[in-house]
Amino acid sequence: MRIARVGLILPTLYAALVLAGGPAPSATPTAAVTPAANATPAAPAAGAGNYAVDPAKSWLGFTARQSGGDVDGRFEKFTARITFSDANLAASRFNVDVTTQSVNTQDDNRDTVLRDTDLFNVAKFPTAHFVTSAFARKAPGQYEATGKLTIRDVTREIHLPFTFQSAQEGGKSVAWLKGGLTVNRLDYGVGQGEWQDTSVVENPVRIQFELRLLPQ
Amino acid sequence: MQLRNTLSRWGVVSQTFHWVIVVLIITQYVLAETEHDMPLGMARFAVLARHKSIGLTILALAVLRLLWRWMNPTPPLPDTLKPYERVLARATHFGLYFFLFAMPITGWILSCASNFPVSYFGWFTLPNLVAADKGFAETMHEVHETLFNVLVAFAAVHIAAALKHHFWLKDDVLRRMLPFTSRTPR
Numbered sequence: 001m002r003i004a005r006v007g008l009i010l011p012t013l014y015a016a017l018v019l020a021g022g023p024a025p026s027a028t029p030t031a032a033v034t035p036a037a038n039a040t041p042a043a044p045a046a047g048a049g050n051y052a053v054d055p056a057k058s059w060l061g062f063t064a065r066q067s068g069g070d071v072d073g074r075f076e077k078f079t080a081r082i083t084f085s086d087a088n089l090a091a092s093r094f095n096v097d098v099t100t101q102s103v104n105t106q107d108d109n110r111d112t113v114l115r116d117t118d119l120f121n122v123a124k125f126p127t128a129h130f131v132t133s134a135f136a137r138k139a140p141g142q143y144e145a146t147g148k149l150t151i152r153d154v155t156r157e158i159h160l161p162f163t164f165q166s167a168q169e170g171g172k173s174v175a176w177l178k179g180g181l182t183v184n185r186l187d188y189g190v191g192q193g194e195w196q197d198t199s200v201v202e203n204p205v206r207i208q209f210e211l212r213l214l215p216q
Numbered sequence: 217m218q219l220r221n222t223l224s225r226w227g228v229v230s231q232t233f234h235w236v237i238v239v240l241i242i243t244q245y246v247l248a249e250t251e252h253d254m255p256l257g258m259a260r261f262a263v264l265a266r267h268k269s270i271g272l273t274i275l276a277l278a279v280l281r282l283l284w285r286w287m288n289p290t291p292p293l294p295d296t297l298k299p300y301e302r303v304l305a306r307a308t309h310f311g312l313y314f315f316l317f318a319m320p321i322t323g324w325i326l327s328c329a330s331n332f333p334v335s336y337f338g339w340f341t342l343p344n345l346v347a348a349d350k351g352f353a354e355t356m357h358e359v360h361e362t363l364f365n366v367l368v369a370f371a372a373v374h375i376a377a378a379l380k381h382h383f384w385l386k387d388d389v390l391r392r393m394l395p396f397t398s399r400t401p402r
Contacts, residue, residue: 067265069333069341072348106331106348113256194258200265201258 048091051082051175051213060098060209064185065202073114077102082177082213084164089135094145098128118192125152130160141165151188158183173215180208221288225392230288233281234393237316240274244319245364268327269337271320278316294387308373315367322360329353 061074077099084092100120105111115122132147138161145160162179184203185191195201220227226234247267254260293305324345327334331348335341346352381389391397 068335068338106350
């Protein structure tokens with residue numbers, strides 16, 4: 001499982017490097033993913049390291065409020081192409097594709113509703129996308145990425161606070177990228193028809209992630 | 217009308233506990249069946265949330281009811297009962313009390329296992345008893361439904377016995393749990 005996923009990510013990363021400067025490759029070309037035309041090339045500049053996500057120890061999910069309580073969900077499938085260096089923020093870049101079909105809230109009924117047309121509409125919008133355009137250092141190890149988040153067919157600029165920490169784990173150099181922000185689901189159209197009502201499922205949704213990064 | 221129990225009659229408080237819980241359990245059944253037949257959507261989740269809130273109400277009432285029972289005299293079973301009937305009556309009553317706790321608690325666990333928050337009418341949210349786990353949630357769903365079927369069987373015995381006492385044995389076993397009936401000595 002873990003090997004299979006890493007095996008998927010490596011060619012993707014390679015393709016990203018080869019295609020640097022062109023549109024970022026997307027797992028699903030039909031997705032309403034529009035990479036920023038003026039995006040920084042994914043090729044690593046001097047001092048900005050490339051990382052692959054360790055899927056076994058990384059997660060990307062969200063916390064929504066339903067009926068007055070927290071509901072945690074995860075996206076089981078996503079790819080993140082991470083180029084980052086504290087010393088070279090200008091060359092740093094995150095490029096994340098999330099397979100909306102892979103949403104998992106531990107309840108089949110709810111996941112069916114989430115995948116349906118009124119919420120993620122995975123048949124029409126199979127991928128959600130995030131790509132950065134700028135980084136700022138807020139404190140040692142703490143940063144803010146400015147980027148475009150696309151969910152369904154809506155793209156909005158967001159400011160994503162995150163931490164980046166290098167670590168040694170089992171004699172291996174790794175890095176932990178952790179962060180999150182709260183978005184309003186209705187800003188992205190996640191909630192058509194009756195789901196525009198926020199009395200059962202509230203509008204703010206907290207997106208969170210912890211990525212274990214392996215230097216490439 | 218007397219609030220506390222006497223040895224010959226259930227007081228108003230005990231009667232209220234009894235009948236309010238009866239009405240709430242019937243409501244729970246109706247909500248569960250309604251939810252089951254609804255199309256997936258917001259209304260269905262809302263019905264489920266209501267079912268949980270009422271379940272919690274029953275759990276709270278069950279706690280208070282036992283406390284009240286402990287603080288009050290309990291009208292004894294009629295002397296006319298045969299020994300096996302006494303055992304049957306006690307077992308049925310014990311079982312019914314057991315379900316007042318088992319149904320809400322299994323429902324609560326089921327809800328946590330399916331990663332649904334248990335909110336009390338939106339006022340506050342209960343802590344999670346178990347981690348979200350789809351397989352465990354399905355098991356708890358089975359347990360919750362099976363327990364209800366057993367509850368119905370216990371309730372049927374309970375109702376049949378009450379009617380037998382009232383119409384056949386013509387004693388006051390049913391009457392002493394009914395409001396608005398005069399206190400009649402046996």
